[in-house]
Amino acid sequence: MNKYDLVVIGAGPSGYAAAMRALDFKKKVLLVERNVVGGAGVTNGALSSKTWWEISRETQSFNKRLKNFNLKAPDVNFKEIQAEVNSAVEQRKTMLMEHMNLIQSSQFADLLEFKIGSAKLINEHEIEIESKDGTTTVYADYIILATGSRPRKLPEIPIDEKVILTSEGIERMDDFPESMVILGAGVIGCEYATIFSGFGKTKVHLIDKGDRILPFEDDDVVSVIERNMESKGVLIHRNSQLIKMEVVDGRVRYELEYDDGSKEVFNVEKALVSVGRVPNYEKLWSDAVPITLNKRGIEDNETQTSVSNIFAVGDITADIALVNVGELEGRHAVEKIFGKPQRKLVYENISTIMFLHPEVAGVGLNENQAKEKKLAYRVVTLDYSCIPRAIAKRNTQGFIKLLVTNDDDMKILGMRVVGNHASSAIQAVALLISMDKGIEELAECVHPHPSITEGIQECVRMLMGKSMFKPSALTGQLSCRTCCEGVYENIIF
Template structure:
C-alpha cells in the first residue's frame, strides 16, 4: 500500500467500480492526485459478482447452446459441461480485467508530475467533509482530501421473509461460490437479472429452472409485446415461468427446498428445488459511510440526492462532495455510473460541457435471443399522452438473419405521429441487437426524422437492414409490404384519446416464435 496517510489528495474516491474507476482516470487528464479506496474487489460489481462475470457466463452458455444444436448439418459428439470449469473461465475473465485496471493504476502511482492514483484497501467512513477514516484489517487511519466522490454502488436486494445463506438460498453475489450445476432451481424475480440467469442456466441444459413472475408479464417495465417475446423464449428454452404467483415460504429440508407458491387465481402449488436465487433488484450501498457526520441522509429509497453535476444535495452546502452511480437514484447501469464519474471530475474542474440526458439510454438484455432497448416505449408514450406510429419488422425478412439461420427476432421503431416523424424509441431482438442499438441512440439524440435516416446506405447483407426496412415501412416505401407479410410487418399508430393498447398482439408474437 502506498504511504498515503499524510497526503492531502485533490480527490478521494470511495469505491472502485465503473463510476469510481472512470472518475479516477478522468482526474489524471487534469494532473490531479487521487486516492481510490476499495473495501472488496477492484472494479466492484462491474467486474466481480456483476456485469463482467454474469456476461461471461452468459457467453459461455450461449456457446454451449449453439454447440448443442443439431439442426445445422453438424453435431457435436459427447458434449458435456462442468460448472467448476465454467466458474474458472469466468474468474479468469474477471482477473484479466482487474490486472488491466491494476496496470493502469501502477503506471500512475507516484507520478507527481502527471497526476497520480493511490489505491487503498479498506472501508471508508466520513469523519467530516474533509476527512475519511479507513479501516483495513487491524488498523485504521485517516485520509484527507479537497474533494470526495462517493461511488459505493449497490448490492442485491434481500427478501424480508427469506434469509439467504449463500449456499442453498442465494443472491447473484453467490453464483460463483457454487460447486456444481443445481438439478432444480427457483429464480425469484422476473426482471432483467432474473431473466438473464434463467437464460444462462437453461442454456446449459443441466438445470430445471423455475422463474417466479409476480405479475402476468416478465420485464414489467417493458411493452407487453417485448415481455411476451422474452417469456415465450424462456419457456421455449425449458424454463417454467410461474406467472401471477407469490412466494409464500421456503421450507428447508436436509436434501431439498420446499417452495410454496400462491397464484392470483386462488390456488397454490408446492415445488421442490435444490437452489433458490433471489433476484429482485439491487439496493444502494449507503450504510456505514458516516453520512451523519457530514449532515447527509439518504432518501426513503436509500439513495443520495444529487444535483445534475453530481454534487450532494443536503442541508449543508457540500460543494466538495459528490455521489455517482447506483446510489444516485438514476438507472443502475454501468454506462451511467461511468458517465457520472467523469462528469463529477469535470464539475470539480469547472469544465462540464453538457449534462446527461437520462431519457434515451441504451439497455442490453442478455437473453436468448438478446434484446436491446433505447428511448421511449409504448407504455411511457401513452402515459405521457404522446401520439406515435410504430412498426414491427421481423428478422424473418432480413437476408443476413436468413443466412445465419437465425431469424428469430425483430426490430420495432416508434416515431412521432406528425409530419416530422422524429425517432422516439426502438426495441430490437435477435443476433447483433446489442451492437447496432447505439446507432439508433445517436439518431434519437440528434432529433433525426425517418426521412433523414432513409438517406443512409446500409451495407448488405447486414442485420441493420432490418432498421432500414422498418423506417421504409413507416414511410410506406418498404421493399416487402405489410399486405404480403402481415405476420412479419405490423404498422400501427396511437393518439391521445385512443384506448390504451399495444401491438403486436399475442398471436402475432407467437407466429414469430
C-alpha cells in the first residue's frame, strides 16, 4: 500500500492550492480528481461565466459606439462566442496540467502524484480509489476533502439540461434562446440575466420572490442594477412565487403567483434554475468515518473536521463558496497540518465581485449588514461623475460607498464600488480591514492619475473634513452621514 503525508481529494481551486502549498513543506502528496483539473471554478463556473460576461460587456459597448455613429451593429454569432469561452477554459485547464507535469522534472519531482479517479475514505487514514486502471487503496497521514459543489436542483422542476437548465447545461446550448426565464435573483441568476440581455438576442425574465433582486445588498446598489436590467428589456417578476414549471411542446411554461394573490402564466424558450449549490460529499466516506455535517455542508473548525486528521476546504464546507475563499482555505489547511498559520482564518476582508451591469465590487460590511449589527457608523458616497477616469471612459454611472466606525479611529467597516473598474479599486481597503487600520493611510497616499482609486481617496478625505469637493455644495453627487441607532445625520463641511 502506497503511503502519503497528504492525500487531497478534488483538484478544483481549493484542492489544487492545498496540494501546491504542501509541496512547500516538502511533503509527499497525492492529488485525486474525478473529472478534470480546475473543477467548477474553471469548467462551468467562475472562469467560463465570467468569459461570457466579458464578451457580453464588450458586445454591448461596441454596439453602443456604433449607434453613436449611426452604424448598424453586426449580428452576434453564438457558436463563435461559445468557442471563445471554451478556448479560455481549455487554456486554463492546460496551464494547470502543464504546471503539474513540469513539477515532475523539478525539485518536487518525487513529492507530487496526480491520479484521475473516484476516491472514498474507508477509515480515517485509508482511501480507496477507483480509476480506469482498477481499484487501489492508499494510506494518508492527513486528508483534505475538496470535492466542491454542484447546482441545486428542485424535485418539482423537470430539469433536463436541454430546455430547463442549470449553470452546467447552459454551457451546452446551441444558440441564443429568443426568451429565457431565470429562477433565482441572487448573484448567479443576476449575472446570467446580465449576460444574455447584454447580447441583445434574448428576452430575459427574472423570478424574484422579494420586492427587489439581490436582497442582501444595499438599496442604492440594487437600484442601479435593476434600472440597467430593465433598460435592456429584462422583465423582473417581483414579489412572485413559482407555482409550476414544465416543458410543453419543447418550450417552458411557468406559472407565478404574486403577493396580491393574482396568478399569471408565461411561455418562453428556455429556463435557467439558479437557486444555489449543494456540496459534493455523497459516498465520499464510509460509516466508519465520523465526519460531522450540518445543513450547509461539512462542519469544520478553521478547515479541520470532527476527525482530527481530516480537513475540508472550498464549497464542501459551510463557509463562503468563492474561488478565492476556497484557495485561501486550502492553503490554510496545509499550514495548519504541517506548520503554524501566522493568522487565524477570517472572512471579514474577503473581496467579492458581482459581474453585473455595471460590475459591483465589495469588501467587508455593506450598510444593511452594519444596521443589522446595530453599529454606529459613518458612511460617505461619491458619484462616478466626480472621478476623472470615469469621465475619460465616457461612463460615469456608478458610485463609491465607504463605511467606517463612528469614532476618532474611523476604522474601515466595508466598501462597495459600483461602476467601471470596480474590481480593481477595493484591494487597498481589503488590506486595511485585515490590518484593523483606520483611513489615514489612504488619505495621503499618492494615487495614480487618472484612476478610479482617486475616488476612494476623496471619500476618505471627506470623512476627515479635508476633501476637495464639498458635499454641502455637490449634494447630488456627494454625501457624508453618520448613523447611530438607525438615525441619520448629515456631516456638514
